[in-house]
Amino acid sequence: MVALALSFLTPDLMFITGLVAAVALHFPAMSWVAKRFPLFSEAESANEDYLLEQEDGDLPLTNKADR
Known part of the structure; x- marks a missing residue:
């Protein structure tokens, strides 16, 4: 039915x-990928932990702009 409706469009x-459909489906698909393959989520959370440790002063700052 959707294909029939789309066939009348230019x-x-x-x-x-x-x-529009690709953008609308992108976010649920990325959520599914993050749940299905937790490696991506772990890498992101590890990066966030590292940045938080930098802010707390536990790690030396590596960016000259942060000094």
Whole structure:
């Protein structure tokens, strides 16, 4: 039924509809990937932990702008 409805649209509207659908599905898909493959989440949380330790002064600052 969706394919039938899309077949009546012009190619420009089909392109825009595809972009909107891709953006709308991107965030749930990324959430699924993060749950399915926790390695990505662990790497992100490890990076956040490192940045928090830098802010607390436990680690030396490596960026000259932070000194």
